[in-house]
Amino acid sequence: MRKKWAAAGCIKLATVFWLASPRVFLKGIDPLDVAEIQIFDGNTGDSFSITDEEDVKHIVETVQRVKMKRTGLSIGRMGYRFRLA
Numbered sequence: 001m002r003k004k005w006a007a008a009g010c011i012k013l014a015t016v017f018w019l020a021s022p023r024v025f026l027k028g029i030d031p032l033d034v035a036e037i038q039i040f041d042g043n044t045g046d047s048f049s050i051t052d053e054e055d056v057k058h059i060v061e062t063v064q065r066v067k068m069k070r071t072g073l074s075i076g077r078m079g080y081r082f083r084l085a
Helices: 002-020 053-065
Strands: 037-041 047-050 082-084
Touching (some): 047 053
Antiparallel strands (some): 037 047, 037 082
């Protein structure tokens, strides 16, 4: 019985840690290796590409500096606002 409670506690602790831990996107990517950024708006269906070398470098470096956290589970949520590729 104790093993079940211990396992459940470990799973809960791991889930909390996973949700609370910050994520850094594009980690280990050299901004000069990125030639194009494509942005798609999931609300309107509009999309565009950024190819200017300085703009791409600025965006990649900015995304790499920001630590992002999850705000909750995605159960019951569908779609997305923006997609960067």
